[in-house]
Amino acid sequence: MITAPKGTIDITPKDVYKWQYVENLLRKITAGFNFKEIRTPVFEHTELFQRGVGDTTDVVSKEMYTFIDKADRSITLRPEGTAGVVRSFLQNGMFADAQPTKLYYIIPCYRYEKPQAGRLREFRQFGVEMFGSYEPSADADVISLVKLILNKLGVKDITLNINNIGCPKCRSEYNKKLIECLEAKKDKLCPTCQERLYKNPMRIFDCKSEICQELIKDAPKMFDSVCDDCKDHFDKVLKYLDAMEIAYNIDKGIVRGLDYYTKTVFEFVSNSIGAQGTVCGGGRYDNLVEELGGKPCAGIGFAMGIERLLLVMENTGIEIPEEETCDIFVAALGENADFKAAKIVADLRTAGIKAEKDHLARSLKAQMKFADKIKAKYTVVLGDNEIENNKVTVKNMKTGEQQETSIENIANMLEI
Ligand code: ATP
Ligand code: MG
Numbered sequence: 306m307i308t309a310p311k312g313t314i315d316i317t318p319k320d321v322y323k324w325q326y327v328e329n330l331l332r333k334i335t336a337g338f339n340f341k342e343i344r345t346p347v348f349e350h351t352e353l354f355q356r357g358v359g360d361t362t363d364v365v366s367k368e369m370y371t372f373i374d375k376a377d378r379s380i381t382l383r384p385e386g387t388a389g390v391v392r393s394f395l396q397n398g399m400f401a402d403a404q405p406t407k408l409y410y411i412i413p414c415y416r417y418e419k420p421q422a423g424r425l426r427e428f429r430q431f432g433v434e435m436f437g438s439y440e441p442s443a444d445a446d447v448i449s450l451v452k453l454i455l456n457k458l459g460v461k462d463i464t465l466n467i468n469n470i471g472c473p474k475c476r477s478e479y480n481k482k483l484i485e486c487l488e489a490k491k492d493k494l495c496p497t498c499q500e501r502l503y504k505n506p507m508r509i510f511d512c513k514s515e516i517c518q519e520l521i522k523d524a525p526k527m528f529d530s531v532c533d534d535c536k537d538h539f540d541k542v543l544k545y546l547d548a549m550e551i552a553y554n555i556d557k558g559i560v561r562g563l564d565y566y567t568k569t570v571f572e573f574v575s576n577s578i579g580a581q582g583t584v585c586g587g588g589r590y591d592n593l594v595e596e597l598g599g600k601p602c603a604g605i606g607f608a609m610g611i612e613r614l615l616l617v618m619e620n621t622g623i624e625i626p627e628e629e630t631c632d633i634f635v636a637a638l639g640e641n642a643d644f645k646a647a648k649i650v651a652d653l654r655t656a657g658i659k660a661e662k663d664h665l666a667r668s669l670k671a672q673m674k675f676a677d678k679i680k681a682k683y684t685v686v687l688g689d690n691e692i693e694n695n696k697v698t699v700k701n702m703k704t705g706e707q708q709e710t711s712i713e714n715i716a717n718m719l720e721i
Contacts (some may be wrong), residue, residue, distance in 0.1 A: 311426065311509065311527055312418070312420035312425050312426025312427065313425065313426060313427045314425060314427075314612075317610070321679050322618065322625065322627050322628055323615055323618075323625045324611070324615070325628075326625045326626070327458065327611065327614065327618075328411055328431075328611075328640050330454070330457060330458065331411065331431050331454060332407075332411075334410045334450070334453055334454055334457060335433065335450065335454075336451050337528040338407065338446070339407055340407040340409040340433050340435075340450075341407065341408060341409070342406060342409055342411075343393060343408040343409070343410055343411065344385075344410065344412075345383075345389040345390060345392070345393050345410070345412075345457070346383075346389065347382060347383060347413065348380050348381060348382050348383065348663050349380070349381060349383060349388070349392065349435040350378065350379065350380065350381075351369070351371050351379040351380060351381040352368060353377070353381075353388050353389065353392055353597070354381055354383075354384060354385075356526055356596060356597060357387070357388030357391065357392075357565060357578065357593060357596070357597055358384070358385065358387075358388055358563050358564060358565065359533060359563065359564025359565065360504075361500075361501050361505040361508055362562060362563055362564050363497075363511070363513075363562060363566065364384045364385065364416060364562060364563065365384075366497070367417070367497075367718070368379050368384060368416040368417045368418055369382075369384055369415075369416070370382040370384075370415045370416075370417060370426075374440050378443060378682075379444045379657075382415035383412070383414055383415065383607060384414055384415060384416045384629060384698070385414055385430070385432075385563065386410050386412055386414065386430055386432045386434075386608060386635075387432070387434060387563070387565070387590070387593070387604075387606060387608070388421065388593075388597070390408055390410065390419075390432075390434050390592055391434070391593055391597050391599075392597060393606070394406065394408070394434075394436055394505070394594070394599075395433060395582055395594065395597060395599045396596060398598065399436070400437070400594075400599065401630075402601055404437030404438065405435050405436060405437040405438045406434075406435070406436040406437055407433070407434075407435050408433065408434050408435075408436075408494065409431070409432065409433040409434075410431070410432055411429065411430070411611070412429065412430055412432070413427055413428070413429050413430075414427070414428055414429070414430050415427055415605065421580065421581070422578070422581060422616070423578055423579075423580075423581030423610070423613045423616055423699065424581050425612060425703050428610060428612050429609055429611040429612060430608045430609060430610060431609045431612065431614075432606060432607060432608035432609065433447060433450065433565050433606050433607060434604060434605075434606035435447055435604065435605050435606060436594065436602055436603065436604050437522075437602055437603060438603055439546055439591065439603040439606070441538050441539075441541035442541075443543075443603070443605050443657075444542045444544055444545070444568075444569045444589060444605055445542055445545030445546055445549060445551075447587065447606060447607055447685050448465065448467075448546065448551065448571060448587075448607075449546075449549050449551060450652065450697075451465075451573055451585050451587075451607060451609065452465070452551050455573065456611075457611075458618060458623065459616075459623045460575075460617055460618060460621065460623065461621065461718075462574045462575055462576055462577055462615070462617075463573050463574065463584065463622055464550065464554055464573070464574050464576075465552065465553045465554065465571060465572075465573055465576075465632070466553070466554050466555075466556040466559055466571060466572045466573075466574060467542075467543075467546075467553045467554070467555055467556065467559075467569065467570070467571040468527075468528055468533060468555065468556055468557055468558070468559040468560070468569075468570050468571070469527070469528050469531050469536070469538075469539040469569060469570075470507070470527045470528075470529075470531075470559075470560055470561075470566060470567065470568065470570050470588075471508070471527050471530065471531040471568065472531065472532065472535055472567050472568060472591070472592075472611060473534040473567070473592065474532055475530060475531050475532035475535055476507070476527065478530065479507075479525070479527050479530040480507065482525050482530065483506045483507065483524055483525060484502060484503065484506050486524045486525060487502060487506065487509070487520065487521070488502070489721075490520050493516060493518075493520055494513060494517055494520060495514045495517050496511065497512070498514070498563075499514050500519050503720050504597070505564065507527060507560050508558075508560065509521050510560040510566070511561065511562050512560055526557035527557075527560075528555075529557070535568050535689060538568050538569070539569060541566060542569055548601060550715075553571075556572075559571070559572055561586050561587075561588055562586070565592070565593040565596070565678055566588040566589065566590055566593060567589050567590060567591045567620055568588075568589045568591070569586070569589045569605070570586075570588035570589075571584075571586070571587055571588060571607070572585065572586045572587075573585040573650070575613075575617045575622050576619055577617055577620040578613065578616045578620055581613060583610075583613070584609060584610060584613045584614050585607055585608065585609040585610070585614075586607060586608060587605070587606055587607025587608065588605065588606075588607075589603070589604070589605040590604045590605065590606070591603045591604065619657070629659075629678075629680060629682065630659055630679065630680075631660075631661050631679045631680060631681040631682065632653075632658045632659040632660060632681070632682050632683060632719055632721045633658060633659075633660050633661075633681060633682065633683040633684065633685065633699075633715070633719060634660075634661050634662065634672070634675075634676035634679070634681035634683070634684045634685075635649050635650050635653075635660060635661070635662045635684075636662070636663065636669060636672040636673060636676065636684060636685065636686045636687065637663065637671050637672075637686075637687045637688075638663065638687065638689075639689065640686065640687035641689060642687045642688055642689060642692060643662075643663075643685050645687060645692050645712075646662045646663075646687050647662065647716065649685075649687070649712060650662045653716055656716050658716055658719065658721065659680065659721075661676075661681065663675065669686065673686075676702070677702070681702060682701070682702060682703065682721060683699055683700060683701055683702060683718075683719055683721070684699075684700050685697050685698065685699050685700070686698065691712075692712075695711050695713075696709060696710075696711065697709070697710060697711075697712055697715065699715060699718045699719070701720075
């Protein structure tokens with residue numbers, strides 16, 4: 306038997322209602338913030354991610370699904386959503402619209418990682434991007450969206466960690482300091498970080514190796530070396546968060562896994578799902594649009610892992626209501642009645658009622674058992690007598706109450 310590739314999951318009806326519940330809520334709340342949905346391709350030119358996400362990141366250097374297509378092009382399955390959305394923003398001239406441009410997406414992403422709880426090779430992200438605003442209120446707007454979503458889902462036990470990682474101007478000064486501090490310990494760093502030390506030293510903060518984490522623990526932090534402009538921006542972001550009564554924790558160690566961030570970076574971390582606790586990560590990326598070929602244009606966004614979000618909800622006992630799928634089951638006794646049942650079901654469905662009938666030539670008893678199994682709210686039994694007299698009995702399966710009516714009037718008897 307062929308099984309699904311490692312690191313992928315099937316979302317079967319047993320769980321899909323949870324996904325639909327969460328996705329519907331995400332769409333509704335996000336629309337209320339005036340974000341519009343964008344759908345971009347699952348695959349892009351590899352170069353987009355190399356330039357957009359950054360060569361020295363784990364994502365690009367180790368985790369991408371890249372292949373050569375039949376015309377010798379290097380193609381990559383998107384490992385994240387931002388780069389593709391920036392490309393589309395530019396390619397479709399959205400910068401000419403009234404700004405800010407507020408976009409959101411719910412997409413599958415692909416990363417070649419070691420599969421474990423909350424870490425898959427195909428996983429789903431909900432993300433937003435806001436273009437065109439350098440103002441701190443934009444940072445607070447997207448952060449408050451995450452906050453509202455978590456509140457509406459009933460997720461509590463989650464901390465907002467936030468940091469300021471400056472801009473290329475202040476970072477180049479800081480990088481010198483960091484290299485100086487780590488150079489003496491260079492041999493102890495993991496091979497990847499040894500390579501990063503001169504190319505992109507700040508990235509070492511994001512290394513998963515415990516040895517690297519220990520070595521960098523007491524190193525100077527970008528937060529303490531930012532320029533006045535970056536400091537001013539960040540202070541105002543915090544003021545907006547205070548004004549909106551959003552609690553945060555300043556964590557000078559956060560740099561996030563993608564290279565494009567400037568100034569504000571943040572994470573929402575849960576304590577209830579162990580090591581893979583980061584449910585959502587995001588930040589400002591004021592240079593990304595330009596780096597991908599556009600005119601300078603500010604950006605800020607986040608991405609939330611939906612599998613992780615569902616894990617947190619499950620582990621903290623949040624129950625998701627399962628949608629009822631059958632208003633009425635029309636049981637039939639004999640072949641003649643079954644033709645009529647098909648017509649009744651078709652009419653009920655046309656009227657917007659969730660109706661079902663038997664498709665396995667079951668006995669009447671077995672049909673009623675099945676109606677029970679699919680949690681039909683009402684049942685009707687149709688035999689030759691009922692058809693002849695145009696009189697059927699509609700049974701409420703919960704209360705046991707029975708009411709007689711004509712076939713045409715069935716729909717009016719249902720309280721749904
Ligand atoms: P991590 O440090 O956990 O590897 P990351 O920094 O790679 O996360 P981002 O690239 O910022 O994560 O992605 C945003 C969110 O997407 C993460 O916070 C997480 O919820 C989710 N995510 C990332 N990688 C995976 C994965 N392999 N499987 C499931 N969810 C993931
Ligand atoms: Mg990662």
